[in-house]
Amino acid sequence: MIPHSKPFLDNIELEKIIEVYKSGNIAVGKEIEEFEKKVANYVGKKYAVSTSSGTTAIHLLLYSMDIKKGDEVILPASVCPGVMHAIEYTGATPVIADINENNFNISVEYAKKIITDNTKAIIAPHMFGLPSDIDELIKLNIPIIEDCAQSIGAMYNSKKVGSFGYASIFSFYATKMFTSIDGGMILTDDEKLAKLLKDLRYYGGKRDYKLRFNYKLQNINAAVGLVQFEKLKSFLDERKMLANKYFDIFSSIKWLEVLNQVNEKKISSNYRFIIKIDREKKDFFENLCRKHKIALGDTIFEDLSLFASQYFKESLPNTQTLINYTYSFPLYPNINESGLKEFFKELLL
Numbered sequence: 001m002i003p004h005s006k007p008f009l010d011n012i013e014l015e016k017i018i019e020v021y022k023s024g025n026i027a028v029g030k031e032i033e034e035f036e037k038k039v040a041n042y043v044g045k046k047y048a049v050s051t052s053s054g055t056t057a058i059h060l061l062l063y064s065m066d067i068k069k070g071d072e073v074i075l076p077a078s079v080c081p082g083v084m085h086a087i088e089y090t091g092a093t094p095v096i097a098d099i100n101e102n103n104f105n106i107s108v109e110y111a112k113k114i115i116t117d118n119t120k121a122i123i124a125p126h127m128f129g130l131p132s133d134i135d136e137l138i139k140l141n142i143p144i145i146e147d148c149a150q151s152i153g154a155m156y157n158s159k160k161v162g163s164f165g166y167a168s169i170f171s172f173y174a175t176k177m178f179t180s181i182d183g184g185m186i187l188t189d190d191e192k193l194a195k196l197l198k199d200l201r202y203y204g205g206k207r208d209y210k211l212r213f214n215y216k217l218q219n220i221n222a223a224v225g226l227v228q229f230e231k232l233k234s235f236l237d238e239r240k241m242l243a244n245k246y247f248d249i250f251s252s253i254k255w256l257e258v259l260n261q262v263n264e265k266k267i268s269s270n271y272r273f274i275i276k277i278d279r280e281k282k283d284f285f286e287n288l289c290r291k292h293k294i295a296l297g298d299t300i301f302e303d304l305s306l307f308a309s310q311y312f313k314e315s316l317p318n319t320q321t322l323i324n325y326t327y328s329f330p331l332y333p334n335i336n337e338s339g340l341k342e343f344f345k346e347l348l349l
């Protein structure tokens with residue numbers, strides 16, 4: 001079986017977990033700050049605030065921006081429900097934008113149409129590792145929150161994604177670019193915002209009383225994150241190598257289109273490999289994957305018209321097209337490549 005995603009952990013993570021476990025500093029400890037500093041330096045933002053997940057990172061950030069009932073936050077149709085929930089927790093209304101014709105990032109043209117006086121932020125995920133149209137988004141003059149849950153290491157105009165927006169958020173869930181098992185982070189250049197985020201993420205040890213959260217990352221998770229972070233460069237290299245291999249094979253097939261393409265301006269983190277299949281070849285392709293025990297992933301989490309129709313105002317033509325004919329093909333470090341060989345042989349017959 002080739003699962004759709006799989007974390008790559010070895011003994012180094014285990015040894016670090018044991019070290020922190022034995023130190024007793026399992027919840028609070030030096031690894032948290034060390035992890036935050038490393039990620040902030042790598043991405044190119046001044047301040048980092050770690051959290052328990054990507055979802056809590058978004059909620060904490062929106063809350064700190066004073067986003068509340070009556071406000072609107074724009075997000076694309078392609079993200080997981082966690083992002084939408086984070087907006088809902090604040091009482092604000094998520095407003096869903098369509099995605100681009102050939103990738104899963106927010107359509108700037110569509111976003112422009114749905115901006116109102118109540119729009120307080122746009123959440124722009126770099127979906128499947130491909131950078132969004134950041135320059136165009138910034139021109140909209142609404143605070144941009146870069147969602148880098150799938151894209152740490154991706155580059156836009158030779159700069160790391162996550163370094164452009166008002167703030168950026170990250171997820172280190174088990175299946176992300178690297179993992180702290182569960183975890184998240186917010187990066188910003190705004191010192192005041194960073195202080196506020198740090199204050200609000202945990203209720204303990206304070207001298208005043210106000211509403212706060214328990215959203216902090218645990219030290220034992222930060223320890224795993226630190227070890228995994230050191231592997232990011234090799235993870236990125238391996239993902240790129242695999243993506244190039246897949247590209248050579250898949251782009252030789254007439255009834256299949258490789259989406260999420262990179263160019264000089266946009267370098268992907270290759271989080272996922274996205275393909276679009278002609279309608280009449282769908283069954284053949286799905287059956288072939290089944291035969292070779294390859295788990296395909298959905299590109300869009302759910303049919304949004306079923307589960308979040310209250311949050312879009314107009315139809316989402318690109319989303320509706322891509323939802324039906326696109327697949328995420330497994331791509332991650334240490335994938336069982338020999339298991340893929342037979343599949344590719346038969347695909348190319």
Ligand SMILES: Cc1ncc(COP(=O)(O)O)c(C=O)c1O
Pocket residue numbers: 053054055056079080082083125147149150171172173183184
């Ligand atoms: C683009 C994107 N944003 C946010 C999240 C939420 O992150 P988490 O699962 O850590 O809460 C995810 C998780 O799947 C994601 O893919």
